Amino acid sequence: MKTRYSFQDKENMAKAYGKSLPISTKVAVEVSNFLRGKTTQKAKAILERVLQKKQAIPYKRAVDGVGHKPNMASGRYPQKASEEYLSLIKQAEANAEAKGLGEELVIVHLSAHKASRPPRQGRQTRRKFKRTHVEIVVEEQEKTKK
DSSP, rough: OEEEEOOOOOOOEEEEEEEEEEOHHHHHHHHHHHHSSHHHHHHHHHHHHHHHTTSSOOOOSTTTTOOOOSSBEEEEEHHHHHHHHHHHHHHHHHHHHHHHHHSOOOEEEEEEOOOOOOOOSSSTTOOOOOOEEEEEEEEEEOOOOO
């Protein structure tokens, strides 16, 4: 089955798609909004610091009950989402390398969508798993002449 992206790319772009990742859509949207527009190296460094709980991801949409973190308003340290995003960025970089793109890659498109929510097994039949589709598109950054 062919994966359909919501973003149409050009030849100087590479993409990766995470299907039915076991993370919350709410958290994935916040992480996506924070990482969009950054270089892949900077995004990987941020996610590594989040995993070490040294830097928080700012929450702008779902802030009810979210406490303040140092040097920002509302924010959290989403561990599972950071691991999934880290692996997705590495996949996109590998796809870019296979396409022959350079080292300086910028995240031009990063989006999270709701996936199907399969029911959990056991006595509580009403509970469902959280699942999210995440897609990332990176573009080769043009060298600026001084």
